[in-house]
Every structure is written in C-alpha cells, then in structure tokens.
Amino acid sequence: MLFVEPRFFVFFAIVAALYWALRSNLPRKYLLLGASYVFYAAWDVRFLSLIVFCTALNYVVARYFVGPEHKRAKLAFWAAIWGNLAVLGLFKYFGFFTDSLVDLAAAGGFTLSHPTINIVLPVGISFYTFQAMSYVIDVRRKHIGAETSFTNVALYIAFFPQLVAGPIVRAADFLPQLRRARVRADVAIQPALVLFMLGFIKKACISDNIAPFVDEIFNNPAAYTTEAVISGVLLYGVQIYCDFSGYSDMAIATAMLLGYQFPKNFDAPYLSPSITIFWRRWHISLSSWLRDYLYIPLGGNRLGDVKRDRNLMTTMVLGGLWHGASYNFLIWGFLHGAALIVNREWASRFAFLKGKIPLADLWGTLATLYWVFLAWIFFRANTLPEAWQITTTYVTLQSPGTRDMDFAAWPFLVAFAGLHWLGHRYNALERVERAPLDAFAVGMGLTAALAIAFLPTGYRPFVYFQF
Amino acid sequence: MSDEAVQTDAKVSPWISRQGLRATILGLVVFVAAALALSAWYRSAAPRPPIAVLDQKLEDFAALEVPYDIVFLGSSQTFRHIDPAVIDAGLRQCGLALNSYNFGIPALRQPELDYVAQQILKSRKGPQLLVLQNPIRAETVFDNMMSPRGRYFRGGAYVDEALEDVQCYTGRRRGQARSLLNNLRVIVAETFALGRMAETFVNRPDPQLATYDQGFRENAGFWPVDADKSDHVVARLTNTPMTGDIIADARARRGFAPAADTVACRVRQLTETLSAFRYAGTDVAYYVSPAPLDVVHDTAITRAMAARNRDVPILDFNTPEERPQYFDPQLWFDNAHLTGEGARRLSADVAVRLCDVMGK
Numbered sequence: 001m002l003f004v005e006p007r008f009f010v011f012f013a014i015v016a017a018l019y020w021a022l023r024s025n026l027p028r029k030y031l032l033l034g035a036s037y038v039f040y041a042a043w044d045v046r047f048l049s050l051i052v053f054c055t056a057l058n059y060v061v062a063r064y065f066v067g068p069e070h071k072r073a074k075l076a077f078w079a080a081i082w083g084n085l086a087v088l089g090l091f092k093y094f095g096f097f098t099d100s101l102v103d104l105a106a107a108g109g110f111t112l113s114h115p116t117i118n119i120v121l122p123v124g125i126s127f128y129t130f131q132a133m134s135y136v137i138d139v140r141r142k143h144i145g146a147e148t149s150f151t152n153v154a155l156y157i158a159f160f161p162q163l164v165a166g167p168i169v170r171a172a173d174f175l176p177q178l179r180r181a182r183v184r185a186d187v188a189i190q191p192a193l194v195l196f197m198l199g200f201i202k203k204a205c206i207s208d209n210i211a212p213f214v215d216e217i218f219n220n221p222a223a224y225t226t227e228a229v230i231s232g233v234l235l236y237g238v239q240i241y242c243d244f245s246g247y248s249d250m251a252i253a254t255a256m257l258l259g260y261q262f263p264k265n266f267d268a269p270y271l272s273p274s275i276t277i278f279w280r281r282w283h284i285s286l287s288s289w290l291r292d293y294l295y296i297p298l299g300g301n302r303l304g305d306v307k308r309d310r311n312l313m314t315t316m317v318l319g320g321l322w323h324g325a326s327y328n329f330l331i332w333g334f335l336h337g338a339a340l341i342v343n344r345e346w347a348s349r350f351a352f353l354k355g356k357i358p359l360a361d362l363w364g365t366l367a368t369l370y371w372v373f374l375a376w377i378f379f380r381a382n383t384l385p386e387a388w389q390i391t392t393t394y395v396t397l398q399s400p401g402t403r404d405m406d407f408a409a410w411p412f413l414v415a416f417a418g419l420h421w422l423g424h425r426y427n428a429l430e431r432v433e434r435a436p437l438d439a440f441a442v443g444m445g446l447t448a449a450l451a452i453a454f455l456p457t458g459y460r461p462f463v464y465f466q467f
Numbered sequence: 468m469s470d471e472a473v474q475t476d477a478k479v480s481p482w483i484s485r486q487g488l489r490a491t492i493l494g495l496v497v498f499v500a501a502a503l504a505l506s507a508w509y510r511s512a513a514p515r516p517p518i519a520v521l522d523q524k525l526e527d528f529a530a531l532e533v534p535y536d537i538v539f540l541g542s543s544q545t546f547r548h549i550d551p552a553v554i555d556a557g558l559r560q561c562g563l564a565l566n567s568y569n570f571g572i573p574a575l576r577q578p579e580l581d582y583v584a585q586q587i588l589k590s591r592k593g594p595q596l597l598v599l600q601n602p603i604r605a606e607t608v609f610d611n612m613m614s615p616r617g618r619y620f621r622g623g624a625y626v627d628e629a630l631e632d633v634q635c636y637t638g639r640r641r642g643q644a645r646s647l648l649n650n651l652r653v654i655v656a657e658t659f660a661l662g663r664m665a666e667t668f669v670n671r672p673d674p675q676l677a678t679y680d681q682g683f684r685e686n687a688g689f690w691p692v693d694a695d696k697s698d699h700v701v702a703r704l705t706n707t708p709m710t711g712d713i714i715a716d717a718r719a720r721r722g723f724a725p726a727a728d729t730v731a732c733r734v735r736q737l738t739e740t741l742s743a744f745r746y747a748g749t750d751v752a753y754y755v756s757p758a759p760l761d762v763v764h765d766t767a768i769t770r771a772m773a774a775r776n777r778d779v780p781i782l783d784f785n786t787p788e789e790r791p792q793y794f795d796p797q798l799w800f801d802n803a804h805l806t807g808e809g810a811r812r813l814s815a816d817v818a819v820r821l822c823d824v825m826g827k
Contacts, residue, residue, distance in 0.1 A: 189487075205665070209665050209669045209670060210669075212670060407669070437486055437487075437489075437490045438489075438490060438493060440490065440494075441490035441491070441493040441494035441497070442493060442494065442497050444494050444497075444498075445493070445494040445495065445496070445497025445498035445499075445500075445501060446497055446498075446501050448494075448498045449497075449498050449499075449501035449502040449505060449659070449660075450501070450505070450664065452502060452659050452660065452661055452662075453502070453505045453509075453659075453660040453661070453662065453663050453664035453665070454662070454664045454665045454668075454669075455661060455662050455665065456662050456665045456669075456670060457613055457656070457661060457662040
C-alpha cells in the first residue's frame with residue numbers, strides 16, 4: 001500500500017476517523033497497532049511474524065533484563081543486538097555472502113554450488129530493525145527507561161507512517177508521545193496537508209515521471225550521448241531525492257494528522273556547501289542513527305585524526321551496506337567516506353582561507369553536488385561495469401553512444417534547482433501554511449487537481465522500500 | 468491495564484469548525500472544477516487516440532469515390548470472416564453486381580460501434596445495405612480500459628455509453644460487476660484527468676497499438692487471420708486455441724445463457740444502431756458469425772433481435788444444427804476466428820443468404 005494510492009487514502013480516512021472518534025489513549029493505540037499490521041500485511045502478510053518477533057525480543061530484553069540491571073544484562077543486551085542483526089543478515093545479506101563465497105571459491109579454483117534457498121527481502125526490514133536496536137541501546141545507556149507497555153513498544157516499531165521507509169524514529173522521541181492521548185485541537189492540519197501535498201508531488205509527479213528516462217539511461221548507458229548520460233545521472237539525483245524525501249514528507253504529515261511528531265528527515269540537502277553538511281541534511285534520521293550508534297561508539301573524533309578517519313570510513317561503508325548487499329552500495333559508502341575525510345582535512349588544513357574565497361559556499365555546493373551525483377551512479381547502476389561506464393562518461397565527458405534522451409532534461413533540472421533554492425531561501429512552506437483559510441483551500445484544490453493530472457498512470461514503489 | 472487507559476482527549480472540540488467546514492467544501496469544489504476543466508481541455512486538445520485498423524479503414528473509406536453497396540460492420544469476427552471479394556462473386560452469381568466492404572474492427576465494443584457508425588453516416592457514403600454484427604461485451608480488464616483507446620471511450624460524451632454497455636453486459640453477473648467497478652475507476656480517472664498533463668508534457672503515452680498486417684487495405688477491409696503474422700495474432704494459436712471440447716459443447720448447445728434483462732438491453736442498443744442507418748435510408752441486416760464459444764449466448768440475443776425487429780433480415784451462422792460445417796476444428800485458427808479457408812466458405816454462404824435477402 002503506497003501513500004499515493006487511492007486505497008491508502010481510503011485506509012487512512014477510516015483509521016483517522018475511528019482514531020479521533022475514540023476518546024481514550026489505549027483503544028486508540030490498539031487501533032493504530034492493528035491498522036499498522038494491516039498496512040504491513042498489505043505488502044506481505046508472511047512477514048508480520050518477523051515484526052512481532054522483533055518487537056517481542058526487544059521488549060522482553062529491555063523490560064526484564066537490560067532495564068532493571070539484571071545480572072545478565074550485558075549478555076541479554078548483546079543477544080538482542082545480535083538477534084536483530086541476525087534477522088537483518090539472514091533476510092538481507094544471506095544471498096550476497098553466499099554468492100561472494102561461491103565467487104571467491106571459484107577464483108581459488110574450487111567449485112561450490114549456489115544454495116537453492118531463495119530468501120525474499122521483507123519490505124522495510126532495515127528500518128524497523130534499526131529502530132528496534134536503538135530502543136534497546138537507549139535503554140542500556142539509560143537514555144530512556146524500559147517501556148512497561150508492550151503495546152507502546154509494538155507501536156513504536158510498527159507505526160504505519162514510518163514502518164516501511166522511515167524516518168527512523170528514536171524511542172526517546174516517540175514513546176513519550178504514546179503515553180498521553182493526542183489532542184485533536186492541537187493537530188496542525190494546514191501544515192500537515194501542505195507537507196503531504198508536497199511529498200505527493202515530489203514522489204508521484206516528479207520522481208515517477210522522470211524515472212522512465214533514468215531507467216533507460218542506466219539500463220543501456222553505452223547507447224547514449226554524453227549529454228544524455230549526464231542528464232540521466234542528474235535526473236537520478238532528483239528522482240531519488242524526490243522519491244525518498246517525498247515519502248518522508250508524507251510519513252511525517254500522516255503522523256501529524258494523528259497527533260504525533262516525527263523528526264525532519266531532509267533539509268534541502270542539495271544546497272549543502274560541503275559533504276559534511278550534506279550528511280546533516282540528507283536522510284537525517286539514518287545519518288544521526290549511524291553517528292550515535294556507530295561512529296561515536298567507535299570512538300568518533302576523540303582518538304586522533306587517523307582513527308577519526310577510520311571511524312568515518314567504517315561508518316559510511318556500513319551505511320552503504322545498510323542500503324543493500326552489493327559492491328555498488330559498498331563503493332557508494334566508500335566514496336562518501338572518502339569525501340568526508342577529505343572535507344575534514346580541508347577544513348583543518350585550510351582553515352585560514354575561511355571567509356577569503358569569494359562565493360565559497362557556491363563553489364562548495366557545486367563540488368559537493370558533483371561528488372554526490374558521482375556516488376549516485378554506483379547507488380543506481382545495475383552492475384559494476386555499467387557503473388564504471390557511466391562514471392567514465394561523467395568524469396571524462398566522453399560517451400560512445402549516439403542516442404539522445406527524449407526529454408528536455410536541462411530546462412527541467414534548471415527549473416527544479418530554482419524552485420528548490422527559492423523554496424528553501426524564502427521558506428515557502430511556512431508562507432503557504434500561514435495563508436488565509438479560504439485562499440489555502442482554493443490553493444490546495446487547484447494543486448490537487450494539477451497533481452492528479454501530472455500523476456503518471458501506474459504506480460512505482462518507493463525506491464527506499466527495497467532497503 | 469495501565470493508568471493511560473483512562474487518559475482521554477481532554478480538549479473536546481467539535482469535529483470540524485464552521486470555518487474549517489467551509490474551507491473543506493471550497494477546496495473540494497475548486498478541486499473538482501479544476502479537474503473537470505483540465506479533463507475537458509485535454510480531450511479537446513488531444514482528441515481520439517490512434518486505433519489500429521479503424522484509422523486505416525476510415526482513411527480508405529473517406530478516399531472512396533464510389534460508395535460501397537454493402538458494408539459489414541462488426542468486431543474481429545467480421546474483420547477475419549467476411550471476404551468482400553467472395554461475397555461480390557457470390558452476389559454476381561445471383562445477378563447482383565454489387566461491391567461490398569468489410570468494416571470489421573478488432574475488439575469493437577458498443578460505444579466504439581456507435582462512433583464508427585457515426586463516421587460512416589457522416590461520410591455521406593452510406594451503403595445500400597448495412598450488415599451489423601453484435602459487438603463484443605463490455606470490457607472487464609482494467610489495464611485494457613486504461614489504454615488510450617479505452618480511456619477515450621470512457622470520458623466526456625462517452626461516459627453514458629460506457630455505463631450503458633456495462634448495463635447491457637450479456638455475460639455472467641460477476642463479470643458484469645467487475646466490468647462496472649473497473650469502468651467506474653477509469654471513468655473517474657478520465658473525468659479527473661488522471662495523468663493527462665504528464666502525458667502532454669513529460670511522458671507521451673504509448674498508444675499500445677497492436678500492429679496488424681496491412682493486407683486488409685488491399686482487400687476491401689478483409690485479411691484472413693492466418694495470413695496475419697503479427698506477433699499478438701500468432702500468439703493466439705497457443706494462448707486461445709480451438710479445442711475439441713469447445714466444439715463438442717457448441718454442438719451439444721452447452722454454455723452460458725445471458726439473463727433476459729441484459730439481452731433486452733443489448734437488443735435495444737443494436738436496434739438503435741440499426742435505426743440510425745435506416746433513418747439515413749440504408750437497408751439493414753443482422754449478422755451472427757459462427758462462434759462455438761457463444762452458441763447459447765448468441766441464440767438468446769438472435770431470438771430477441773428477431774422478435775423485436777421482424778423486418779430486419781437475420782443472417783445467423785452460429786447454429787450447429789443447420790450449419791454443422793462450421794463446427795469443425797480444422798476450420799478454426801483459434802477459438803474465435805476461422806482460418807482463411809473457413810472465411811472463404813463462410814463468405815460464400817453469406818453471399819447466398821444475401822441473395823435471398825435482396826430478393827434474387
């Protein structure tokens with residue numbers, strides 16, 4: 001069930017009506033939990049048991065072992081962490097590791113057969129296992145107390161707006177919200193509607209419309225001209241941003257309409273003047289998760305420059321592998337890790353240049369964009385050889401192909417960049433939210449009609465559902 | 468149970484304020500009005516999408532200098548079964564020097580039939596005799612309806628006709644319900660201009676035109692199905708083959724009989740189409756193709772047609788008792804279309820029947 005599908009609107013209308021009709025908090029939470037499981041079952045009912053298992057494991061360990069400082073708290077804690085990682089590893093990385101092992105054996109002159117087991121990837125598994133782990137870790141660190149209510153933990157892990165593609169919500173942010181009944185009068189309806197509409201437009205009207213052109217280029221890069229290949233790379237950057245941030249916007253708005261607050265997940269990342277700032281603005285809930293639960297525990301920047309660089313690289317490579325088990329994601333993570341290290345070095349060695357380079361932010365933004373889009377090539381390409389082919393064209397501006405793209409990519413990209421900048425610079429969302437009610441209604445009506453007209457027929461799943 | 472069970476939404480407020488209600492209604496009105504305007508704009512700016520075979524036949528028909536005397540109008544069972552050259556030769560044998568044309572269009576349904584009928588009538592090249600075949604039942608498959616052709620005939624002025632076609636669905640009730648649901652989905656999509664701006668400015672739609680061998684353009688609209696080597700036509704050999712069971716059921720008259728109300732509805736539609744031609748001074752006849760899958764079904768409609776239109780000649784070839792020669796698997800390309808040889812034999816028989824009808 002996608003946020004842009006009519007059946008989601010019917011589903012949400014029913015859930016929201018029933019939710020606000022109930023007066024007490026507990027029945028509301030039961031309703032939300034049931035609705036969340038229905039939402040997930042619409043993808044694949046078989047994997048509901050996996051969510052329930054994850055919930056039970058983390059609830060029991062936090063509640064009865066870690067929280068009350070049980071004598072086996074440490075053991076139980078690591079059992080929970082490894083339990084979560086085992087679920088993730090089995091479903092997400094099993095195929096990758098067995099294939100790699102077979103390839104390695106073949107390189108060494110041994111023949112191993114591929115396992116016949118074919119494991120299906122449950123949608124959203126990376127998101128809810130990370131949420132579950134952060135809960136146990138936070139309890140262990142005493143940032144939060146162990147939750148006594150199983151319903152609360154279950155809803156924290158399975159709450160449908162963020163269940164399948166985030167944002168990765170922290171228990172410390174969400175569990176307190178579950179303890180009190182949300183008040184309908186406090187719901188900021190206008191901002192929620194604007195945010196949902198914005199997300200809908202990004203996902204359905206922009207991302208889904210340019211996806212076929214991107215697919216064409218990435219499926220056969222050698223056939224296209226340099227301009228077409230570079231356009232394809234840039235369009236993919238727009239596609240994935242609109243797809244994922246659009247999903248996040250709709251998720252946040254949906255939660256808002258039920259009275260809950262989620263953290264911001266994107267903040268105009270393509271306007272970042274450095275790669276470090278980019279990672280403070282892109283998929284914020286994941287990057288902050290990696291920072292708090294991986295980078296800092298590894299030592300962060302407290303152990304000197306060399307270990308800081310090692311920690312950065314480790315974090316980014318593992319962050320790449322979080323997206324999926326492939327060398328492409330590994331390289332993507334490596335490229336970002338390398339860029340972060342270079343950025344840190346630059347900042348420390350050339351600090352004296354700060355404020356002396358004219359238009360430094362603009363050059364920084366352009367350099368960041370160049371590198372981020374280069375890394376997207378590995379993120380999107382079907383195979384490593386195709387990634388190299390596209391990267392070669394991107395870097396050398398040479399392509400053997402002769403075919404042009406059947407889309408006016410450059411005017412679109414310029415318009416997108418302009419709107420992106422204007423929207424961020426002048427805080428367009430807040431202005432719309434503050435509009436008089438009648439003008440707001442007329443604007444929403446017109447925008448909705450236009451959005452539907454720009455909606456391509458046939459739905460594409462969100463890119464991040466595969467993660 | 469924890470104490471939170473008794474916590475309630477303390478600030479009880481009305482479901483929606485008066486201002487909020489007004490704004491909601493205003494927003495909905497603006498949304499609907501804007502969507503309708505967009506849809507109307509799109510349909511006027513981008514009229515009927517291309518339709519394979521129909522476009523070529525309309526073009527050929529418009530280029531005529533001398534109108535055809537007889538036009539056969541129907542679905543692929545007209546397109547693939549009626550050979551005008553054989554018909555004309557047969558008519559000559561009974562002293563009628565007439566020329567005929569095959570206006571069969573694959574997958575023709577009632578709203579499209581009405582469209583084609585209007586084009587023929589508007590051309591003022593109407594024939595002396597129009598031979599009409601019952602078109603295919605209303606579509607049930609959503610994806611087919613969402614093709615450019617499907618959407619066109621479910622929007623604007625065609626909404627009524629699309630819904631009437633569902634009402635006159637002479638299949639099973641379950642199929643009718645599915646057809647209604649999917650038609651409504653597509654009608655809503657078209658009314659609200661779903662994706663039309665995207666098609667105009669970004670992704671031009673694939674017209675999803677099935678390609679056909681163009682031999683029909685040199686043969687007065689006819690081209691036998693086994694001479695057409697288009698992929699989707701050849702695929703029918705394996706996807707929808709004729710079987711001994713189908714023939715056996717047809718011979719034994721086993722099959723689905725449509726409900727009386729849908730038959731009456733369908734007959735009313737057909738009668739209206741025939742009346743339009745009669746009003747223009749054209750004689751009409753009703754033709755029923757051999758169709759082993761639909762013997763019982765067709766018989767119910769044919770009887771009702773005969774009862775309602777006593778002065779309209781009926782050319783019924785879907786009768787295993789009277790015309791057993793067509794219930795031979797060897798004559799069938801797939802389960803719905805005769806081979807070229809089958810079409811030749813049928814056309815010769817149709818010509819004989821036409822000689823009777825035309826008083827020779």
